[in-house]
Amino acid sequence: MAETKTKVRNIGIPNVEPPEKTCDDINCPFHGNLSVRGRVMEGIVTSTRMYKTIVFQQDFLSLIKKYSRYERRRSRKLAHLPPCIDVKVGDSVKVVECRPLSKNVSSVVVAVTKSEGAQEE
Numbered sequence: 001m002a003e004t005k006t007k008v009r010n011i012g013i014p015n016v017e018p019p020e021k022t023c024d025d026i027n028c029p030f031h032g033n034l035s036v037r038g039r040v041m042e043g044i045v046t047s048t049r050m051y052k053t054i055v056f057q058q059d060f061l062s063l064i065k066k067y068s069r070y071e072r073r074r075s076r077k078l079a080h081l082p083p084c085i086d087v088k089v090g091d092s093v094k095v096v097e098c099r100p101l102s103k104n105v106s107s108v109v110v111a112v113t114k115s116e117g118a119q120e121e
Contacts, residue, residue, distance in 0.1 A: 008022075008030050008031065009029065009030055011029045011030065011110065012036075013036065013096060013110065016110050017111070021085075022084055023082055025052070025082050025083055027052075027080055027108065028082035028084060029110060030084065030110075031082070031084060034099075035098065036097065037096075037098065039097045039107075040094065040095075040096050041094075041095045042058070042093070042094055042095070043056035043058040043077070043092070043093060044056060044057050044059075044093075044115075045087055045088065045090060045092075045093055046089065048081070048087060048089060050078075052080060052082070053078055054087060055077070055078055056076070056095060057074050059072060059073070059074050060072075060073055077095075077107065078104050079095045079105065080107070081108075082109065085110075085112060087109065087112055090115045091113065092112070092113040093109050093111065093112050094111035095108065095110070096108060096110050
């Protein structure tokens with residue numbers, strides 16, 4: 001049987017290629033009808049235990065004015081993970097803001113950079 005080609009949308013973010021796998025998730029920006037807007041964030045995956053959702057961590061520096069020094073801080077956020085994208089703990093991901101999908105999820109994973117020590121949780 002010949003495979004049917006599924007339509008892949010251009011989500012309008014530079015340097016982001018659509019995944020090779022296809023899915024039938026309506027909340028996939030490439031194969032569904034979820035539009036993306038706003039911030040493009042990068043972080044490291046810390047958990048993949050939730051269904052179609054990941055936890056990613058962003059590290060940043062915060063200035064302490066009194067001492068004129070910086071401290072390291074981190075922020076943990078949730079993002080929707082379409083089935084067409086494979087992610088493991090430790091991978092670096094590119095996440096884009098979208099409409100709220102649930103109480104705490106209002107972003108979606110669009111790209112993954114595999115790390116050497118990535119492990120399955």
